Amino acid sequence: MSAPATDSSPWAGRIHALGARVTPARVAVLQLLEHAERALSHREIEEALAAGFDRVTLYRVLDWLVDSGLGHRVTDAERVFRFSLAQAETRAHGLHAHFRCEDCGKVFCLDEVPAPAPPLPAGFSSHTVEYTITGHCARCEPDEKPR
Amino acid sequence: MSAPATDSSPWAGRIHALGARVTPARVAVLQLLEHAERALSHREIEEALAAGFDRVTLYRVLDWLVDSGLGHRVTDAERVFRFSLAQAETRAHGLHAHFRCEDCGKVFCLDEVPAPAPPLPAGFSSHTVEYTITGHCARCEPDEKPR
DNA sequence: CCGCCAGATGCAACCGCATTGCAGGAGCGT
DNA sequence: ACGCTCCTGCAATGCGGTTGCATCTGGCGG
Ligand SMILES: [Mn+2]
Ligand SMILES: [Mn+2]
Ligand SMILES: [Zn+2]
Ligand SMILES: [Zn+2]
Numbered sequence: 001m002s003a004p005a006t007d008s009s010p011w012a013g014r015i016h017a018l019g020a021r022v023t024p025a026r027v028a029v030l031q032l033l034e035h036a037e038r039a040l041s042h043r044e045i046e047e048a049l050a051a052g053f054d055r056v057t058l059y060r061v062l063d064w065l066v067d068s069g070l071g072h073r074v075t076d077a078e079r080v081f082r083f084s085l086a087q088a089e090t091r092a093h094g095l096h097a098h099f100r101c102e103d104c105g106k107v108f109c110l111d112e113v114p115a116p117a118p119p120l121p122a123g124f125s126s127h128t129v130e131y132t133i134t135g136h137c138a139r140c141e142p143d144e145k146p147r
Numbered sequence: 148m149s150a151p152a153t154d155s156s157p158w159a160g161r162i163h164a165l166g167a168r169v170t171p172a173r174v175a176v177l178q179l180l181e182h183a184e185r186a187l188s189h190r191e192i193e194e195a196l197a198a199g200f201d202r203v204t205l206y207r208v209l210d211w212l213v214d215s216g217l218g219h220r221v222t223d224a225e226r227v228f229r230f231s232l233a234q235a236e237t238r239a240h241g242l243h244a245h246f247r248c249e250d251c252g253k254v255f256c257l258d259e260v261p262a263p264a265p266p267l268p269a270g271f272s273s274h275t276v277e278y279t280i281t282g283h284c285a286r287c288e289p290d291e292k293p294r
Numbered sequence: 295c296c297g298c299c300a301g302a303t304g305c306a307a308c309c310g311c312a313t314t315g316c317a318g319g320a321g322c323g324t
Numbered sequence: 325a326c327g328c329t330c331c332t333g334c335a336a337t338g339c340g341g342t343t344g345c346a347t348c349t350g351g352c353g354g
Contacts, residue, residue, distance in 0.1 A: 020330090020331095021321050022321075023332085025331085042311075056312090056314090056332080057333070059313075060331080061331095075223075075226065077277070079222065079226040079340080080312095081312085099268075099271060102274060110265070110268070118244055118278070118280055121257070123284070123285030123288050124284055124285055125283045126280050126281075127249060127282040127283070128281040128282070129279070131276075131279075133273050133276050133277075134275040134276070134277070135275070136272045136274070138271055141270055141271070141272055167301090168300095168301065168302065168350050169350075170301095170349085189340075200303085200304090201303065202304095202341090203303080203304070204302080204303055206340095206342075207302080226311080226312085226340070227339095227341095228340085228341085297352105297353095298351105299350105299352100301350085303348070304346095304347080305347105306343100307342105307345105308344095309341085309342070309343090310340100310341095311338105311340095312337105313337080313338070314335105314336085315334105315336085318332085318334105319331080321331085322329095322330100323326105323329105324325100324327090
């Protein structure tokens with residue numbers, strides 16, 4: 001008996017290809033973010049993961065995730081970081097917009113909305129563009145009840 | 148002797164017109180931000196002010212400044228708030244871009260760069276747009292030495 | 295010019311997110 | 325199966341910002 005309980009999935013290969021070790025924490029975080037429809041905070045990830053990894057381990061996994069290029073970090077206006085996986089398409093044009101709901105606090109990646117490259121003053125060079133829209137999401141929109 | 152040392156300046160009138168009391172902390176912060184060429188953090192403001200106001204007083208003055216509409220707050224990627232006065236022009240189109248230097252960490256208001264209004268998914272409503280460019284400022288640009 | 299009181303200040307405690315140090319554990323190439 | 329290296333867990337620390345509360349003061353009414 002004892003078949004492999006959780007499918008280590010194709011992530012094992014991706015992780016290994018990056019020269020990192022395939023650990024439960026990394027696989028769990030990747031699987032979670034893979035199916036998340038929005039950017040998740042450390043807190044949200046910690047609560048979602050049944051395995052009960054240490055807080056610091058998760059912080060380090062998330063740092064690795066960003067450094068490795070597998071994911072990216074969004075700075076929330078409430079000073080919490082949120083994480084999501086880098087989409088292939090997204091990496092094409094490099095930058096995309098984010099949406100933060102004022103009511104529920106959720107943050108969505110708007111992968112289809114490219115961040116426009118701005119005109120800069122002389123001597124300034126652009127490296128990254130953050131483009132975050134704040135408002136009400138479909139669920140919290142007062143007028144528009146979601147069925 | 149004893150002429151008014153620091154010119155209470157036209158700020159006294161502006162403050163009073165808002166229904167708030169004209170206090171040394173408020174005048175000092177406004178005078179500092181008035182002549183600042185970039186957005187300043189609480190820490191920077193505290194260090195710049197010789198009078199030695201309490202940390203919390205400054206936090207409260209800054210909160211008031213934003214609430215009153217005299218200034219605005221920009222969320223730094225390093226999780227620190229920075230503050231600058233609202234320009235008349237800026238208030239016209241409402242939104243403008245910010246630039247953060249990766250090297251020196253300074254944050255500039257690009258009042259002349261309007262933040263474009265983005266297309267949103269159905270059911271989402273936009274309230275605020277944050278538009279921050281990260282890169283190298285004129286002083287930190289490797290190629291371009293500033294005289 | 296005086297007295298009053300809503301509102302502003304100072305100080306200390308507190309909060310939450312994130313980082314650091316270090317000892318022990320586990321991945322994986324051999 | 326071994327061992328080196330990287331990863332994990334736990335505790336302590338840092339830091340930007342907030343809150344509670346007693347005291348003080350700006351500025352208005354008298
Ligand atoms: Mn994103
Ligand atoms: Mn600005
Ligand atoms: Zn919402
Ligand atoms: Zn710079």
